[in-house]
Amino acid sequence: MALWIACLLSAQxxxxxxxxxxxxTDFTPYKTYSWQKISAPDDTWENSIKSTIDAQLxxxxxTKVDSGGDAALCAITSSGEAAMMEHFYGGMGPGWxxxxxxxxxxxxxxxxxxxxxxxxxxxxIWRGFISExxxxxxxxxxxxxxxxxxxxxxxxxPKN
Numbered sequence: 001m002a003l004w005i006a007c008l009l010s011a012q013x014x015x016x017x018x019x020x021x022x023x024x025t026d027f028t029p030y031k032t033y034s035w036q037k038i039s040a041p042d043d044t045w046e047n048s049i050k051s052t053i054d055a056q057l058x059x060x061x062x063t064k065v066d067s068g069g070d071a072a073l074c075a076i077t078s079s080g081e082a083a084m085m086e087h088f089y090g091g092m093g094p095g096w097x098x099x100x101x102x103x104x105x106x107x108x109x110x111x112x113x114x115x116x117x118x119x120x121x122x123x124x125i126w127r128g129f130i131s132e133x134x135x136x137x138x139x140x141x142x143x144x145x146x147x148x149x150x151x152x153x154x155x156x157x158p159k160n
């Protein structure tokens with residue numbers, strides 16, 4: 001039963017990745033960026049997040065500079081316990097009614113938000129969001145980071 005619950009939980013609490021950008025923003029003038037702020041649980045995560053995002057932006061032709069870039073980046077992480085109701089069905093009951101029960105199931109939820117600002121106007125021009133269930137095994141989670149950030153930046157920069 002526990003294995004079945006874990007399988008259902010992993011299917012329900014899947015990775016969510018989304019991004020949005022300021023309408024009418026022309027991304028062609030942006031060629032350089034600087035990190036402004038990063039909030040991560042520790043140096044290992046901070047370095048992993050920075051290097052993964054740096055690699056994705058380099059693929060897009062953006063160059064990291066220590067300061068004075070065309071854009072400023074911020075990355076914020078959070079994690080905590082989340083819950084959802086899991087429904088279990090036991091088949092058909094008398095009178096053709098489904099029998100079953102519901103139980104609350106908790107899991108760890110991790111979130112990464114990446115903001116890109118215009119360095120001159122300080123206006124938010126792009127935001128990316130990754131949220132997924134996480135385990136307590138840190139190396140396994142850091143390995144997942146590269147794939148998730150790759151998906152986040154797949155269609156970056158947006159085309160108008």
